[in-house]
Amino acid sequence: xxLAELIKGKQKEIVKIRANSxxxxxxxxxxxxxxxxxxxxxEGGAIVGILSERDIVRGMGQHGADLxxxxxxxxxxxxxxxxxxxxxxxxxxxxxxxxxxxxxxVFEDEELVGFISIGDLVKCRIMExxxxxxxxxxxxxx
Numbered sequence: 520x521x522l523a524e525l526i527k528g529k530q531k532e533i534v535k536i537r538a539n540s541x542x543x544x545x546x547x548x549x550x551x552x553x554x555x556x557x558x559x560x561x562e563g564g565a566i567v568g569i570l571s572e573r574d575i576v577r578g579m580g581q582h583g584a585d586l587x588x589x590x591x592x593x594x595x596x597x598x599x600x601x602x603x604x605x606x607x608x609x610x611x612x613x614x615x616x617x618x619x620x621x622x623x624x625v626f627e628d629e630e631l632v633g634f635i636s637i638g639d640l641v642k643c644r645i646m647e648x649x650x651x652x653x654x655x656x657x658x659x660x661x
Contacts, residue, residue, distance in 0.1 A: 522611060522625055523604035525643055526633030533624075533634045535560050538567055538592040542578065545570055545591050556622040558634060559595045566631060568595035571622060601626045604633070608647075612640050 535558045536545050545557060549572065559568035570591050578586050578594040586594075602611050602623045611623055615637050625633035 520608045520643060520647060521604065522602060522606050522608065522633070522635065525608060525635065525639060526604065526625055529633060529635070529639065533558060533631065535566075536570065536591055537562070538590070538595065540591045541587060542575060542589045542591060542594060543587040546575060555636060557591075558599075558624055558631070559591055566599060566624065568592070568597045569599050569622060569624070570595040573621075599624060602635075603627065608640050608643050611635065612637070612644070615640070 534548060534552050534554060536548055538559050538561055548557060549555070556569055556571035558566050559570055561567050568591075574594045574596060575586065578589060582589055600614065600618055600620060600623060602614060602625055604625055604627055606614075606625075615621060615623060621637045623635050624631055625635060
């Protein structure tokens with residue numbers, strides 16, 4: 520399955536936060552939306568990074584437990600790995616596994632069109648495998 524099909528069925532809103540926001544604001548946003556990562560944009564709306572729960576935990580190692588006033592830009596990952604709607608679920612899973620990441624923004628040219636998690640990909644693969652198993656059952660019993 521192509522990522523274009525996967526992102527069609529996902530929630531349309533992509534939750535973002537500004538680079539100059541605080542980690543307290545980011546943590547509240549992550550908690551409120553029940554997500555594991557935020558795309559980070561600048562004042563012009565350009566994606567400049569990604570901030571995950573893992574980045575916040577690492578920040579505690581650097582700054583101690585008081586991260587409230589630390590800026591998102593200090594903890595975010597600036598080198599954002601991207602994928603395309605033309606990529607397959609398996610290609611995206613391999614990309615995440617190789618780079619040890621759990622979230623990927625989906626860009627068509629320079630336009631952000633989706634944001635996927637490893638959970639989205641696993642759910643998709645489970646559905647594909649179940650469909651294949653059912654097709655085999657139908658073939659065997661026909």
